Amino acid sequence: MPAKPPAGAGRRKAAPKEAVEEAVKEAAKESVKASAKPCPICGKPASAASRPFCSERCRDVDLNRWLSNSYAIPAAKDDDEDAE
Numbered sequence: 868m869p870a871k872p873p874a875g876a877g878r879r880k881a882a883p884k885e886a887v888e889e890a891v892k893e894a895a896k897e898s899v900k901a902s903a904k905p906c907p908i909c910g911k912p913a914s915a916a917s918r919p920f921c922s923e924r925c926r927d928v929d930l931n932r933w934l935s936n937s938y939a940i941p942a943a944k945d946d947d948e949d950a951e
């Protein structure tokens with residue numbers, strides 16, 4: 868006796884019209900998101916008030932990163948003088 872093909876095999880046709888429309892809508896949303904620059908800290912869409920960040924909080928986070936980076940470089944060099 869011939870083996871039955873698994874249920875649903877060969878029945879996958881093109882997605883129903885509804886699903887296609889939904890996918891098109893989602894794609895449009897994504898392209899809008901991509902054109903607006905996201906917050907470099909958390910990746911959320913930036914707000915006009917605190918561009919390029921999404922909020923003042925993220926702006927402070929970025930500022931603190933810059934400050935701690937610029938302090939870290941001379942501090943490492945000072946350690947060298949203690950070596951002797």
Ligand SMILES: [Zn+2]
Nearest residue numbers: 906909921925
């Ligand atoms: Zn943010």
